[in-house]
Amino acid sequence: MRTTTTAPAVQVSQLTRTFRVRSGVLGRREVTAVDDLTLTIEAGESVGYIGANGAGKSTTIKMLAGILVPTSGTVRTCGLEPVAQRKALARRMGVVFGQRSQLWWDLPLAESYRILAAVHGLSAAREQERTAELVERLELGAFLATPVRQLSLGQRMRGEVAAALLHSPALLVLDEPTIGLDVLSKQRLREFLLAERAAHGTTLLLTTHDMGDVSRLCERVLLVDHGRLAYDGSLAGLSREVGARRVLVVDLAAPTPDLVEVPHAEHLGSEGGGLRQRLAFDDAATTAAAVLAAVSERVQVRDLSVEEPDVEDVVRRVYQSRGR
Numbered sequence: 001m002r003t004t005t006t007a008p009a010v011q012v013s014q015l016t017r018t019f020r021v022r023s024g025v026l027g028r029r030e031v032t033a034v035d036d037l038t039l040t041i042e043a044g045e046s047v048g049y050i051g052a053n054g055a056g057k058s059t060t061i062k063m064l065a066g067i068l069v070p071t072s073g074t075v076r077t078c079g080l081e082p083v084a085q086r087k088a089l090a091r092r093m094g095v096v097f098g099q100r101s102q103l104w105w106d107l108p109l110a111e112s113y114r115i116l117a118a119v120h121g122l123s124a125a126r127e128q129e130r131t132a133e134l135v136e137r138l139e140l141g142a143f144l145a146t147p148v149r150q151l152s153l154g155q156r157m158r159g160e161v162a163a164a165l166l167h168s169p170a171l172l173v174l175d176e177p178t179i180g181l182d183v184l185s186k187q188r189l190r191e192f193l194l195a196e197r198a199a200h201g202t203t204l205l206l207t208t209h210d211m212g213d214v215s216r217l218c219e220r221v222l223l224v225d226h227g228r229l230a231y232d233g234s235l236a237g238l239s240r241e242v243g244a245r246r247v248l249v250v251d252l253a254a255p256t257p258d259l260v261e262v263p264h265a266e267h268l269g270s271e272g273g274g275l276r277q278r279l280a281f282d283d284a285a286t287t288a289a290a291v292l293a294a295v296s297e298r299v300q301v302r303d304l305s306v307e308e309p310d311v312e313d314v315v316r317r318v319y320q321s322r323g324r
């Protein structure tokens with residue numbers, strides 16, 4: 001197993017970034033994308049960085065990666081100064097931008113990995129071992145020889161994640177990793193990230209609009225609002241604060257009266273004469289498995305799904321609960 005550094009994965013203090021943007025025909029105004037942000041992420045944590053559109057998430061990540069220079073404040077990523085020590089940082093950090101590729105569009109994935117292994121100075125043995133591990137765990141084998149431009153979005157995202165992890169970075173930053181993916185592809189990618197973290201102790205920091213990503217992958221949630229930290233804590237704590245609930249949808253073997261007495265769950269509605277029922281529950285009080293078990297004691301369940309609260313909805317509720 002890789003030895004982890006004792007330095008925090010991320011340490012920012014009073015970090016601020018402004019942009020000058022056009023306003024009106026001749027005018028210009030200043031936008032503060034990140035505003036006096038102070039936070040620490042310890043090595044080994046898994047953190048979800050959430051917020052509404054334009055809240056400042058991508059700008060923060062770009063500063064962590066040394067792509068953008070802060071206007072003021074300090075930033076240390078893996079103990080390094082991102083802009084001044086960008087090369088050294090690249091050895092310890094992997095970044096995946098959901099909307100932007102780091103792969104060579106016309107080359108097969110296998111070729112991209114060969115180039116990246118050379119860039120990172122991996123030994124031939126290490127390159128072979130790590131590529132084989134990632135190909136197996138991300139199920140890339142069937143399309144390793146296909147030019148990236150011909151891959152589906154789900155295939156390409158798996159390819160991107162492997163590219164970011166090839167050099168076994170201590171910190172993996174993912175910007176919207178599951179955007180546009182179907183349910184199964186999301187699930188596979190999340191399972192992989194959990195396994196990777198369990199195997200190597202990788203620190204995970206991800207921005208997402210998908211609460212499923214946060215609830216499956218993140219032990220800690222940072223909510224940013226207009227560039228400022230609005231919440232730092234567990235998802236359960238955030239759910240408690242805003243009353244965000246998940247919804248278990250069950251398809252039953254026979255029409256059933258409304259399931260109104262399931263512990264820690266609220267019956268939201270029924271369709272098809274009670275064949276499909278929706279039950280809201282709070283993650284802080286129970287689990288989807290416990291609600292399902294309670295339903296199964298009463299009636300035969302044929303199929304089920306769990307609907308996640310929407311990040312935008314959670315963000316809106318936080319702002320509302322704070323009187324904004």
Ligand SMILES: Nc1ncnc2c1ncn2[C@@H]1O[C@H](COP(=O)(O)OP(=O)(O)OP(=O)(O)O)[C@@H](O)[C@H]1O
Pocket residue numbers: 019020021031032033051052053054055056057058059060
């Ligand atoms: N290069 C830039 N020039 C001017 N303004 C910018 C630039 N990059 C970001 N901004 C502005 O800074 C603010 C924060 O943007 P940022 O992309 O960090 O938000 P975000 O939280 O990542 O949003 P989203 O969820 O939509 O990706 C927005 O008002 C945006 O318009």
